[in-house]
Amino acid sequence: MVKAHQVTQNLSSSFSLTNFNTSSELTDRDRAISAANKAAQAYYGWSSTLPTERRSLLLKAADNIERHSLELKQIASEEVGSKVSWLDSNIETAAKLLRYAASLATQIDGEILATDYPKKTSMACRQSVGVCLGMASWNAPIILAVRAIAMPLACGNTVILKASELCPETHKMIGRVITEAGLPDNVLTVVTNELEEADQVVEALIAHPAIRRINFTGSTRVGRVIAKLSARYLKRCLLELSGKSPFIVLDDANVEAAVDAAIYGSFVNQGQLCMATEKVIVQDSIADAFITCFVTKAKVLKSSVTADPNHKLGPLINIESGKRIQALIDDAIEKGAELLCGGKVNGVFLDATIIDNVTPSMRIYSEECFGPLAQIVRCYSDEDALTIANDTEYGLSAAVFSKDTSRALNIARKIESGICHINSSTVADEAQAPFGGMKSSGYGRFGSKSSIDEFTELRWITVAQDGSGSPPI
Numbered sequence: 001m002v003k004a005h006q007v008t009q010n011l012s013s014s015f016s017l018t019n020f021n022t023s024s025e026l027t028d029r030d031r032a033i034s035a036a037n038k039a040a041q042a043y044y045g046w047s048s049t050l051p052t053e054r055r056s057l058l059l060k061a062a063d064n065i066e067r068h069s070l071e072l073k074q075i076a077s078e079e080v081g082s083k084v085s086w087l088d089s090n091i092e093t094a095a096k097l098l099r100y101a102a103s104l105a106t107q108i109d110g111e112i113l114a115t116d117y118p119k120k121t122s123m124a125c126r127q128s129v130g131v132c133l134g135m136a137s138w139n140a141p142i143i144l145a146v147r148a149i150a151m152p153l154a155c156g157n158t159v160i161l162k163a164s165e166l167c168p169e170t171h172k173m174i175g176r177v178i179t180e181a182g183l184p185d186n187v188l189t190v191v192t193n194e195l196e197e198a199d200q201v202v203e204a205l206i207a208h209p210a211i212r213r214i215n216f217t218g219s220t221r222v223g224r225v226i227a228k229l230s231a232r233y234l235k236r237c238l239l240e241l242s243g244k245s246p247f248i249v250l251d252d253a254n255v256e257a258a259v260d261a262a263i264y265g266s267f268v269n270q271g272q273l274c275m276a277t278e279k280v281i282v283q284d285s286i287a288d289a290f291i292t293c294f295v296t297k298a299k300v301l302k303s304s305v306t307a308d309p310n311h312k313l314g315p316l317i318n319i320e321s322g323k324r325i326q327a328l329i330d331d332a333i334e335k336g337a338e339l340l341c342g343g344k345v346n347g348v349f350l351d352a353t354i355i356d357n358v359t360p361s362m363r364i365y366s367e368e369c370f371g372p373l374a375q376i377v378r379c380y381s382d383e384d385a386l387t388i389a390n391d392t393e394y395g396l397s398a399a400v401f402s403k404d405t406s407r408a409l410n411i412a413r414k415i416e417s418g419i420c421h422i423n424s425s426t427v428a429d430e431a432q433a434p435f436g437g438m439k440s441s442g443y444g445r446f447g448s449k450s451s452i453d454e455f456t457e458l459r460w461i462t463v464a465q466d467g468s469g470s471p472p473i
Helices: 023-041 051-067 069-080 084-104 141-154 168-179 195-207 220-232 255-271 284-298 319-334 382-390 405-414 450-454
Strands: 016-019 111-113 120-128 131-135 158-162 188-192 211-217 236-240 245-249 277-283 338-341 353-356 373-379 399-401 456-464
Touching: 023 131, 023 158, 023 188, 023 195, 051 069, 051 084, 051 141, 051 168, 069 084, 069 141, 069 168, 084 141, 131 141, 131 195, 141 158, 141 168, 141 211, 141 450, 158 195, 168 188, 195 211, 195 220, 211 220, 220 236, 245 255, 245 382, 255 277, 255 284, 255 373, 255 399, 277 284, 277 382, 284 338, 284 353, 284 373, 319 353, 319 373, 373 382, 382 405, 399 405, 450 456
Parallel strands: 016 188, 131 158, 131 211, 158 188, 211 236, 245 277, 245 399, 277 373, 353 373
Antiparallel strands: 111 120, 120 456, 338 353
């Protein structure tokens, strides 16, 4: 398999692929960005492409994603160790993202504004911004790369996608598949880099004058760096970052339904999701019944190699992740938490793990785990549950389970998160929904019509009749 640090090559005449490893290749980077800028800004460039044509190409790209699904899943499985079921979901969601973006290509509109000048027409107009830089994470390798590309293209921008160091081949393949739908030269470019050089490459990309928008999906630690760099160069950025999703189970909840949602939210893709269920907050009167059922279902979720059909969980992304998670587990046990199942990392393998009686003194209470590890915090009242849910720097996703929708909705409105689901999992994604967080989980929104604002420039344009728009001095 070609690794991220190896020299790459053009995959087609219309698909640029660069790798920044030596000083001589810096010229290649600048040339790639300049070519993307020219493709965006030329009088007959991508920004001038008819909306219906952009829509047609994005629809073809969605078809291509599905047509190449087996190859994409094979590459992604080899690089990040995801199970086939998760990659199937990636393919399905990625295709939906492209088709939804296609539908919005013809919905980028403006408005006629009121004006005090009777012979003047005043308009608010949206137009493409130029070159958009997207940076996608590895944990949902197909979804996140497509999400970084689809709406910018629909809005008439060209895209530079910086591939994840952990799944460069997957992201390169996505670039090729989308480009082969018929994109013109230099409209989509994928760049890769060596892990130890990522910071220099990212700053060089953000600093380039042709880059006008940045979107990043990844950890809050790196997101802060991206935000500082974007501010330094006065670039607008969209950040979707880490999470610590609370999952509230009220005393009137359907226990079995809540357990099923917690199982999925905590352990899908080995819990390596920003919106994974981490902090399970259960009211005392229902706690024992919930925990008994939760543990029973979790105990059968064993971790093994991706290709093993007898085990529901695949490997963690790397050894370092396993060591970090084991340290979190050990810290909690030393401080009085009770291990109910799992809990022993074996290299990159960890069975579904549940820890009870978690308190704020434990690292696991506040740090994002990013593994198959659910923590239970008991509470007394609705107010207590809400306080615990908001006792975190993060605010991406949340869930509330109750048979009383009004009661659950009252809590949902007060949870400090960009997303909250009532009577369903914290893990969900739909192209037509605004996806993003609050607090240290980032800002801005992928998905829905709100994403048009992220990737277009809003301009004020007026037209005066016969030069009558200017008052005398």
